[in-house]
Amino acid sequence: MDNIPEGSAISDDPIDSILWTHILVQAVAWGILFPTGMVLGIIRSRWHVPVQTTGSILALIGYFLGHKHKGRQFAPNAHAKFVPTLMFTLLAQVVMGIYLKLHIERGIHGKIRKVVVKAHGWVGKLMPVVSWVQFVLGGIASMGFCRADHTGQCLAHFIMGSAFIAYGILLTILLLVGQFWLRRSGRSQEFFDSLVIAAWGCVNTFTEHRWGSAWVGNDLQHTTMGIIWWCAGLVGIWLSRTRDGRPKRNLIPGIVILLTGWGMSAHPQHLPISSMVHAVFGYTLMAAGLARIIEISFVLKDRSTLSADGTDPNSFQYLTPFLLFASGFLFMGATEEQMQLLADAHVTHVSYVFILYSLAFLLFLFVNMLIHLYAVHAWGQDTKRDAETPRANGVPNGHARADRRVRDAEEFELEGLITDDEDAVPIEDKERQPLTSLS
Numbered sequence: 001m002d003n004i005p006e007g008s009a010i011s012d013d014p015i016d017s018i019l020w021t022h023i024l025v026q027a028v029a030w031g032i033l034f035p036t037g038m039v040l041g042i043i044r045s046r047w048h049v050p051v052q053t054t055g056s057i058l059a060l061i062g063y064f065l066g067h068k069h070k071g072r073q074f075a076p077n078a079h080a081k082f083v084p085t086l087m088f089t090l091l092a093q094v095v096m097g098i099y100l101k102l103h104i105e106r107g108i109h110g111k112i113r114k115v116v117v118k119a120h121g122w123v124g125k126l127m128p129v130v131s132w133v134q135f136v137l138g139g140i141a142s143m144g145f146c147r148a149d150h151t152g153q154c155l156a157h158f159i160m161g162s163a164f165i166a167y168g169i170l171l172t173i174l175l176l177v178g179q180f181w182l183r184r185s186g187r188s189q190e191f192f193d194s195l196v197i198a199a200w201g202c203v204n205t206f207t208e209h210r211w212g213s214a215w216v217g218n219d220l221q222h223t224t225m226g227i228i229w230w231c232a233g234l235v236g237i238w239l240s241r242t243r244d245g246r247p248k249r250n251l252i253p254g255i256v257i258l259l260t261g262w263g264m265s266a267h268p269q270h271l272p273i274s275s276m277v278h279a280v281f282g283y284t285l286m287a288a289g290l291a292r293i294i295e296i297s298f299v300l301k302d303r304s305t306l307s308a309d310g311t312d313p314n315s316f317q318y319l320t321p322f323l324l325f326a327s328g329f330l331f332m333g334a335t336e337e338q339m340q341l342l343a344d345a346h347v348t349h350v351s352y353v354f355i356l357y358s359l360a361f362l363l364f365l366f367v368n369m370l371i372h373l374y375a376v377h378a379w380g381q382d383t384k385r386d387a388e389t390p391r392a393n394g395v396p397n398g399h400a401r402a403d404r405r406v407r408d409a410e411e412f413e414l415e416g417l418i419t420d421d422e423d424a425v426p427i428e429d430k431e432r433q434p435l436t437s438l439s
Contacts (some may be wrong), residue, residue, distance in 0.1 A: 002073075007146030009075045012257040016071030022062050023138070029058035030131035032366075038124050039370050043377040049097070053112035056094055063087060072142075079134065079141035086134055089127060096120040107282050132162065136332075145337045156208075156222075161332030163200075164285075168324030169367055175317055176371045177378075179310030186302070191240035197256055198233025201226045218267065225263055232256045249302045254292030261285030261327075274339035276349035281330035288323035296319060311379070 005013035033055030040048040063083070074080070096116050105113055136158055142226050146154035174182065174189060182189060204226025209219040218254045236252030265282025268274040296302065306314055334357050342352055 003073055006072050009077065010103070010142075010145055011073040012316025013072045016069055017221060018065055019069035019071060022065035025058050025065065026063035026138075027135070029055045029062060031135065032057065034131065035366075035370060038128065039374050041121075041124060043374055045377065046117055050100070052093075052097065056090060059087075059090055063120065069111065069123050074144070077137070077141040079137035082134055086130055089123060093120065093123055093127070096123070105195070116339045133397040136162065143337070143341075145335065146381075150335070151339055157335045158332050159439055161328040161330075164331065165328035165363070166188075167168060168321040168328065168364075170316075171321040171324065172364075172367055173371060174367075175313050175321065176311075177375050179305050182304065183259070186247065186250055188240045190236055190250045191247070193253040193293075194233045194236025194240060196233075197236065197253060198230045201231070201233055204229060221263065221267065225260060229256060232259075232366070237242045247304070249296050249300070249304070251293050251305055253295060254296065256289070258286050258289030259294065261287075261289060264331075269339075270336070271339050271343050273343050273347075273349050274334065274336070277330065277334045277352065280353050281334060282350070284330060285327045286424075288320050288327060291319040291323060291417055302342065305370060311375070322360065322364050325364045326357055329360045329363075 004014070009195075033051055037048055037051035037055060040051055044341065056150050096119060098118055099118060128147060138153070140158075146158075205223060206226075208222035208226060209215065230257065232252050236250055239250040239252060242248045242250055255343075261282045261284070262281070264285060265279045267278045267282070269278055295314075295317055300306065304310070306312065331355070333352070342349075
């Protein structure tokens with residue numbers, strides 16, 4: 001830290017090749033291999049262990065590279081402080097995985113194994129979340145951002161942007177493989193959306209302004225945005241059921257997203273490039289809300305899905321999740337320090353927006369690939385037997401196939417990350433028996 005100027009968080013030295021290698025190795029391990037291995041574990045693939053083992057080795061190499069680099073120096077930061085938590089999570093996964101591989105089931109180990117299976121599954125699904133947090137903290141640390149007076153707005157941008165991306169991921173999962181879960185829950189998707197909107201609005205109402213002090217900057221706009229969120233969220237919860245208690249679609253979440261985008265598009269900023277980036281962010285969010293309204297009203301016409309089994313979504317339905325991905329990246333990339341850096345480098349907002357949209361496309365692609373990997377292995381056998389499916393009036397019997405999909409969705413429940421029998425035949429190789437009626 002001897003080269004770090006007074007009042008700065010990083011030195012003026014460039015990032016050396018060792019640190020770039022650290023970034024690349026950790027991105028491959030935590031960003032690609034571990035999420036892929038998680039899905040392979042859910043579908044009980046024999047490739048789960050090799051992929052996770054490779055990821056663990058790369059993560060360990062990356063850990064040591066991060067402590068051996070030269071060049072740029074860094075003051076104490078959250079990225080470095082979060083490393084022990086991340087590595088402890090990885091170590092716990094490795095230990096639990098080895099224990100499960102030993103297949104010790106006699107005596108008390110039979111009960112312990114059940115607990116370890118569930119813990120291994122939940123921690124495995126938590127790892128993409130903690131990996132994302134560490135990636136964000138790493139980007140912040142590399143530039144020395146989010147300190148002193150910039151901390152508050154920086155946290156707001158990265159937390160809210162990540163929330164938009166997480167919302168887009170959840171919508172994509174529900175769109176492609178989550179319809180049976182919604183059906184079993186007895187709730188419409190808007191019930192859960194509105195519940196989160198109301199809760200988030202309550203948080204924003206009481207945290208965006210320090211009550212008892214003077215109103216400064218954009219405090220009033222942020223606080224009123226929180227108020228409209230919890231007000232609208234309560235309406236969305238109320239409208240999510242019919243009089244007889246059946247799930248009912250509604251447009252409230254889409255309206256909230258649209259209004260939030262409109263508010264953010266007119267958000268006053270200090271720099272011209274910041275105003276332009278915030279405007280594009282607002283327009284993108286408005287487009288997401290409008291697309292959601294059109295989808296429910298005119299594409300689905302208040303139905304949950306277009307097909308009986310929910311596996312053939314309309315191409316328009318992909319628009320809202322992607323726009324949420326793009327909105328998240330735009331908001332995360334619009335902090336005060338980032339905008340000042342771009343202004344000093346004379347980078348236009350158009351070029352910057354294109355870069356952020358490219359990142360959104362790549363993450364959207366990766367999420368779709370993971371969901372496809374799960375869906376193909378979980379439900380692949382049904383697709384092959386469509387020709388043998390009972391037909392009604394010349395059309396495949398959607399109800400019979402839907403029932404079979406429900407059974408498959410239950411079989412591939414998320415907690416089944418690790419098989420209980422190592423010698424069992426892989427799921428993808430089993431022939432499911434056709435449905436037969438009781439005589």
